[in-house]
Amino acid sequence: MDSLLIEGGARLRGEVAISGAKNAALPILCAALLSAEPVTFTNVPRLRDIRTLLDLLAQMGVKVERDADRVTLDASSLDNPVAPYEMVKTMRASILVLGPLVARCGEARVSLPGGCAIGARPVDQHIKGLQAMGAEVTVEHGYVHAVTKRLKGARLFTDMVTVTGTENLMMAACLADGETIIENAAREPEIVDLANCLIAMGASISGAGTDVIRVRGVERLHGATHRIMPDRIETGTYLCAIAATGGDARLTGTSSGYLDAVVDKLIDAGCEIDCERDAIRLKAPARRLAVNIRTAPYPAFPTDMQAQFMALNAVAEGTAVIRETIFENRFMHAVELQRLGADISIDGNTAVVRGVASLQGANVMATDLRASASLVIAGLVAEGETVVERIYHLDRGYERLEEKLGALGARVRRVSAS
Ligand SMILES: CC(=O)N[C@H]1[C@@H](OP(=O)(O)OP(=O)(O)OC[C@H]2O[C@@H](n3ccc(=O)[nH]c3=O)[C@H](O)[C@@H]2O)O[C@H](CO)[C@@H](O)[C@@H]1O
Numbered sequence: 350m351d352s353l354l355i356e357g358g359a360r361l362r363g364e365v366a367i368s369g370a371k372n373a374a375l376p377i378l379c380a381a382l383l384s385a386e387p388v389t390f391t392n393v394p395r396l397r398d399i400r401t402l403l404d405l406l407a408q409m410g411v412k413v414e415r416d417a418d419r420v421t422l423d424a425s426s427l428d429n430p431v432a433p434y435e436m437v438k439t440m441r442a443s444i445l446v447l448g449p450l451v452a453r454c455g456e457a458r459v460s461l462p463g464g465c466a467i468g469a470r471p472v473d474q475h476i477k478g479l480q481a482m483g484a485e486v487t488v489e490h491g492y493v494h495a496v497t498k499r500l501k502g503a504r505l506f507t508d509m510v511t512v513t514g515t516e517n518l519m520m521a522a523c524l525a526d527g528e529t530i531i532e533n534a535a536r537e538p539e540i541v542d543l544a545n546c547l548i549a550m551g552a553s554i555s556g557a558g559t560d561v562i563r564v565r566g567v568e569r570l571h572g573a574t575h576r577i578m579p580d581r582i583e584t585g586t587y588l589c590a591i592a593a594t595g596g597d598a599r600l601t602g603t604s605s606g607y608l609d610a611v612v613d614k615l616i617d618a619g620c621e622i623d624c625e626r627d628a629i630r631l632k633a634p635a636r637r638l639a640v641n642i643r644t645a646p647y648p649a650f651p652t653d654m655q656a657q658f659m660a661l662n663a664v665a666e667g668t669a670v671i672r673e674t675i676f677e678n679r680f681m682h683a684v685e686l687q688r689l690g691a692d693i694s695i696d697g698n699t700a701v702v703r704g705v706a707s708l709q710g711a712n713v714m715a716t717d718l719r720a721s722a723s724l725v726i727a728g729l730v731a732e733g734e735t736v737v738e739r740i741y742h743l744d745r746g747y748e749r750l751e752e753k754l755g756a757l758g759a760r761v762r763r764v765s766a767s
């Protein structure tokens with residue numbers, strides 16, 4: 350297993366380009382299942398999760414063509430609407446094939462993705478929505494099996510705001526008979542990006558980005574070309590890394606428009622932020638202030654940025670309270686940050702982070718994607734050498750991380766296990 354060797358202390362400077370969003374690309378690539386015509390996507394990030402999804406789609410009979418950040422999917426000969434456990438177990442987002450497969454093929458067999466480090470993450474709301482649209486759904490031997498003649502439009506209400514749940518149901522509704530209304534819908538920018546792609550494919554959708562989405566089903570969707578939006582979590586992660594190291598750098602190919610809650614907190618911490626149309630520059634103060642965080646669905650502060658802010662608060666002036674309201678077990682990074690000298694106490698879903706003057710390099714273990722990012726940020730600030738082990742988590746969601754950090758002046762090296 351590869352690890353990342355970081356020599357702390359370099360202030361990040363210069364410019365780096367942000368990639369397309371993992372969490373937009375995953376549902377949007379699944380949308381290609383809804384059409385018998387080829388769909389082309391650009392700005393697709395080169396990530397492990399994307400490779401996993403493309404392999405999954407290929408084994409269903411989808412023709413996959415990939416050239417750098419451009420991917421064309423042709424689902425005209427889709428003949429195997431099955432997502433086997435072996436391919437699903439490493440990536441929860443593979444549940445996103447469920448809605449499109451039932452809608453297009455009238456049947457799907459998708460392995461339950463299982464729990465993961467950050468929480469149990471059930472998919473009951475995805476299932477409840479499809480049942481309300483007339484699908485017969487059973488869960489047996491670890492698989493969700495859904496069958497229907499043609500889905501019927503329905504009024505859907507999810508018990509909680511769910512991002513992939515909203516995406517799955519919005520995709521399924523595109524080919525349903527009649528109108529579907531999704532209430533309590535997630536409002537994340539990635540939902541809007543998916544809706545824009547579906548609309549380009551001929552879907553009739555209104556309200557994406559609000560908590561009520563209306564979809565009028567059509568007979569078929571056609572081919573289209575769609576550019577994936579920039580990754581707001583990658584953007585936020587680099588902003589935190591620049592801030593933590595007292596740096597001054599510019600991120601291109603991205604926008605602060607998707608990141609208001611994060612940018613506000615960085616400003617509260619004392620950073621200077623200059624928002625251009627397609628770029629963001631952050632200039633950090635010598636010493637930042639600790640900032641309180643409470644995660645909640647968009648447009649509130651994203652849970653996917655919580656770990657990175659814990660690292661930032663670990664070396665700030667004062668004490669910060671962090672509340673995680675989305676996932677029940679998303680503080681795994683705290684123990685690892687403590688190994689680097691952070692002063693953090695946890696009580697249920699609340700972490701109290703008392704800023705310290707400095708961190709010291711050590712060996713730490715990555716437990717999930719954003720936890721790993723927080724360890725990298727802490728390693729960049731720590732005195733001496735930090736080794737982050739199990740970085741396959743990072744490869745799920747950060748394109749060429751060591752190369753991009755290196756371009757900003759960080760001393761980061763990947764060490765391959767022999
Ligand atoms: C690929 C992708 O886009 N992943 C994002 C997506 O995950 P994902 O879509 O899996 O997260 P959800 O928004 O669905 O989860 C929100 C909460 O609802 C619960 N829940 C969800 C569905 C369901 O059927 N039953 C249920 O109980 C979850 O366990 C969690 O506690 O949104 C999360 C919350 O912003 C982000 O952290 C993930 O990065």
Ligand SMILES: C=C(OP(=O)(O)O)C(=O)O
Nearest residue numbers: 372441442653718719746
């Ligand atoms: C939790 C995340 O991803 P996923 O839902 O794919 O596990 C994430 O992107 O931080």
